Amino acid sequence: xxxxxxxxxxxxPAAEPARAAEPAAAPAAVEALQDTAAAPVAKxxxxxxxxAGLSRTRQQLGGGLxxxxxxxxxxxxxLEELEATLxxxxxxxxxxxHLLGELxxxxxxxxxxxxxxxxxxxxxxLHAILAPLEQPLDVSGHMPxxxxxxxxxxxxxxTSIGKLAKYFQSQGKSVLLAxxxxxxxxxxxxxxxxxxxxxxxVIAQDGGDSAAVIFDAxxxxxxxRIDVVLADTAGRLPTQLHLMEEIAKVRRVIAKADxxxxxxxxxxxxxxxxxNALAQxxxxxxxxxxxxxxxxxxxxxxxxxxxxxIARQFPRPLRFIGVGxxxxxxxxxxxxxxxxxxxxxxPGSGADGAA
Ligand SMILES: Nc1nc2c(ncn2[C@@H]2O[C@H](COP(=O)(O)OP(=O)(O)OP(=O)(O)O)[C@@H](O)[C@H]2O)c(=O)[nH]1
Numbered sequence: 001x002x003x004x005x006x007x008x009x010x011x012x013p014a015a016e017p018a019r020a021a022e023p024a025a026a027p028a029a030v031e032a033l034q035d036t037a038a039a040p041v042a043k044x045x046x047x048x049x050x051x052a053g054l055s056r057t058r059q060q061l062g063g064g065l066x067x068x069x070x071x072x073x074x075x076x077x078x079l080e081e082l083e084a085t086l087x088x089x090x091x092x093x094x095x096x097x098h099l100l101g102e103l104x105x106x107x108x109x110x111x112x113x114x115x116x117x118x119x120x121x122x123x124x125x126l127h128a129i130l131a132p133l134e135q136p137l138d139v140s141g142h143m144p145x146x147x148x149x150x151x152x153x154x155x156x157x158x159t160s161i162g163k164l165a166k167y168f169q170s171q172g173k174s175v176l177l178a179x180x181x182x183x184x185x186x187x188x189x190x191x192x193x194x195x196x197x198x199x200x201x202v203i204a205q206d207g208g209d210s211a212a213v214i215f216d217a218x219x220x221x222x223x224x225r226i227d228v229v230l231a232d233t234a235g236r237l238p239t240q241l242h243l244m245e246e247i248a249k250v251r252r253v254i255a256k257a258d259x260x261x262x263x264x265x266x267x268x269x270x271x272x273x274x275x276n277a278l279a280q281x282x283x284x285x286x287x288x289x290x291x292x293x294x295x296x297x298x299x300x301x302x303x304x305x306x307x308x309x310i311a312r313q314f315p316r317p318l319r320f321i322g323v324g325x326x327x328x329x330x331x332x333x334x335x336x337x338x339x340x341x342x343x344x345x346x347p348g349s350g351a352d353g354a355a
Contacts, residue, residue, distance in 0.1 A: 053323025057304030092309030153235030178217030238283030
């Protein structure tokens with residue numbers, strides 16, 4: 001009876017370490033951003049990459065019910081197994097209880113009978129939770145539109161900046177990068193190298209403090225009539241209070257350079273960290289006022305449910321999600337697309353679509 005659950009607890013291959021960006025890894029990160037176009041495999045669409053990237057979470061959440069239970073009747077055992085599955089996928093206690101509560105109501109009200117039907121209802125309820133997070137970033141209101149990027153070490157800030165620069169360029173916007181991670185020399189080099197290769201201006205300084213670099217970058221962007229400034233900051237843990245104070249200062253200095261800014265404070269979260277993401281959102285929010293989230297590395301985890309936990313417990317607009325290291329692997333979050341990628345039948349599974 002608990003075969004599904006056993007499958008859920010089967011140890012995953014070791015999760016990628018949270019701090020993957022040691023100095024030696026930085027050039028590789030630049031290469032990763034560069035090499036997508038030259039990759040030997042045929043270029044897949046975003047939907048295909050999203051599905052492939054979410055495959056672990058999908059096995060956990062989506063593939064399970066329909067393929068393993070099929071026409072099994074809904075009963076309390078099944079709901080208990082579903083509860084465990086949602087918790088394992090890091091939906092968190094609050095979102096899990098909410099989802100279970102809604103599913104119980106629908107079980108009775110809509111006279112659901114089989115696990116397949118329950119899975120469809122789950123997809124709908126998950127969509128209802130996630131839809132409010134879908135608030136694409138509109139950078140048209142200010143010039144320059146100043147985006148401050150924050151997060152813990154190795155969450156994917158610097159590489160996300162490269163991807164975002166490409167994304168905004170593809171929308172016809174000019175972009176300037178502020179190498180505000182003055183702590184890790186390799187991060188500055190990573191951005192500078194990337195900027196040179198892609199014709200994007202990077203404002204960097206040897207040494208100096210983060211606030212000063214970003215202040216200069218904003219003034220340079222104003223002088224050059226740049227549309228978007230992406231300001232990198234050094235990684236830090238919420239427990240490093242002096243560093244949290246330092247990033248609060250960076251924010252204040254941005255407001256000195258442009259009283260209307262920063263226009264967006266993006267927190268980059270590594271999806272592998274699961275429920276820790278909530279603590280990070282809270283801590284960074286109280287230090288710098290988080291206005292949007294980027295969730296990276298959804299491809300490396302079975303814990304994509306953390307987005308549901310965030311949506312229920314600490315909702316912030318989820319601007320972008322990342323499912324790989326390639327330059328196009330970071331895209332705006334669309335709740336429907338995300339849920340479809342989790343629940344649509346795997347090719348050849350013969351299971352019904354659920355969303
Ligand atoms: N698989 C995968 N890897 C990613 C994704 N986003 C970023 N990475 C990788 O994560 C590693 C760390 O990324 P960085 O951008 O250097 O992280 P950072 O937050 O700037 O790191 P610090 O400067 O140390 O704070 C790099 O190897 C990236 O290629 C993603 O969506 N999927």
